[in-house]
Amino acid sequence: MNIIEKLITEFDQQMLKAIQLGESLKISRPAEDIRNVVISGIGGSGIGGSITKSLTVNDLEIPIEVIKSYEIPKYVDKHTLLIASSYSGTTEETLAAVALAGVRGAKIACVTTGGKLYDIATKKGYGIAKIPQEEPCPRAYLGYSLIQQMYLLIHYQLISNNYRNQLKSAYTLINEQKETIKQMAEDIAEQLHNRLPIIYTDNNLNPLAVRFQQQINENAKQFCHVNVFPEMNHNELVGWVHPQHILHNTAVVLVNSTFNNPRVNLRMKICKGIFSKITDRILEIDLEGTSLVEQTFYFIHLTDWVSYYLALKNDVDPYQIKVIDFLKSELAKI
Numbered sequence: 001m002n003i004i005e006k007l008i009t010e011f012d013q014q015m016l017k018a019i020q021l022g023e024s025l026k027i028s029r030p031a032e033d034i035r036n037v038v039i040s041g042i043g044g045s046g047i048g049g050s051i052t053k054s055l056t057v058n059d060l061e062i063p064i065e066v067i068k069s070y071e072i073p074k075y076v077d078k079h080t081l082l083i084a085s086s087y088s089g090t091t092e093e094t095l096a097a098v099a100l101a102g103v104r105g106a107k108i109a110c111v112t113t114g115g116k117l118y119d120i121a122t123k124k125g126y127g128i129a130k131i132p133q134e135e136p137c138p139r140a141y142l143g144y145s146l147i148q149q150m151y152l153l154i155h156y157q158l159i160s161n162n163y164r165n166q167l168k169s170a171y172t173l174i175n176e177q178k179e180t181i182k183q184m185a186e187d188i189a190e191q192l193h194n195r196l197p198i199i200y201t202d203n204n205l206n207p208l209a210v211r212f213q214q215q216i217n218e219n220a221k222q223f224c225h226v227n228v229f230p231e232m233n234h235n236e237l238v239g240w241v242h243p244q245h246i247l248h249n250t251a252v253v254l255v256n257s258t259f260n261n262p263r264v265n266l267r268m269k270i271c272k273g274i275f276s277k278i279t280d281r282i283l284e285i286d287l288e289g290t291s292l293v294e295q296t297f298y299f300i301h302l303t304d305w306v307s308y309y310l311a312l313k314n315d316v317d318p319y320q321i322k323v324i325d326f327l328k329s330e331l332a333k334i
Contacts, residue, residue: 022151041085044138050207087138089115166293185305195251215307
């Protein structure tokens with residue numbers, strides 16, 4: 001069994017372990033002094049921050065932001081909770097952000113397997129949500145990083161305890177529908193093969209579309225495009241004219257959620273008719289689950305399988321990311 005296939009197969013168990021880890025966290029600092037939240041992370045570790053924001057932004061009573069660079073916002077100070085997420089614990093951008101936040105007196109909590117980030121957190125007494133160090137493949141461990149970030153917000157009393165039950169229900173949903181999800185994913189991959197996937201969601205699901213894009217990029221070694229409603233209706237829609245030979249060979253993916261804005265659903269319906277005049281490949285994915293948390297994990301698991309089956313159809317190794325390894329090695333020389 002390919003490593004990526006194994007990791008995707010075990011996603012429900014990863015979720016279960018992550019929930020158990022989250023429940024056992026020894027962090028219970030009151031939220032009175034926390035006036036904003038900043039999540040720092042890159043790539044496979046960073047996308048969890050974007051999804052955490054999308055899941056909690058309407059529950060949080062304070063601002064939350066995600067940064068994916070070396071810098072941190074000027075407003076970061078002693079009233080900020082900075083969550084640093086780095087699977088390896090050696091991500092240079094995240095380490096730089098932690099160093100800056102530490103100078104400014106921010107409250108810092110780290111999600112990592114170890115490395116320099118863990119050493120710094122231990123030395124300085126930062127909060128730590130330590131996750132298991134398994135395969136060196138951060139993108140496959142989104143369950144760990146995302147769920148730990150959610151639990152940190154719970155333990156800091158920034159979001160409702162209801163998220164605990166929603167996470168557990170999401171695990172049950174994935175566990176019960178594993179085989180159905182795999183079959184659906186294989187069908188979707190067939191329709192995306194030899195096409196340029198264009199993924200459209202409601203704005204509140206944008207991080208999920210980006211995650212899908214990233215998995216297609218890294219696992220299937222295939223290009224992909226993402227945009228959101230209603231923003232794309234004010235610019236990108238006009239671009240659905242040229243180059244015709246590329247647009248004819250696209251596969252449009254529309255994501256349907258019960259949490260879509262009703263006006264977005266109407267926009268999608270109208271645009272589907274516009275797209276159908278240009279491409280003959282339009283797919284709709286209906287998200288399962290009663291909560292946004294359940295629908296989020298359903299989409300993650302489904303699209304992870306899509307990217308894996310697409311890798312097989314593209315005859316590529318879904319595990320290797322040689323070009324990223326090359327980039328990191330070149331940067332290390334400077």
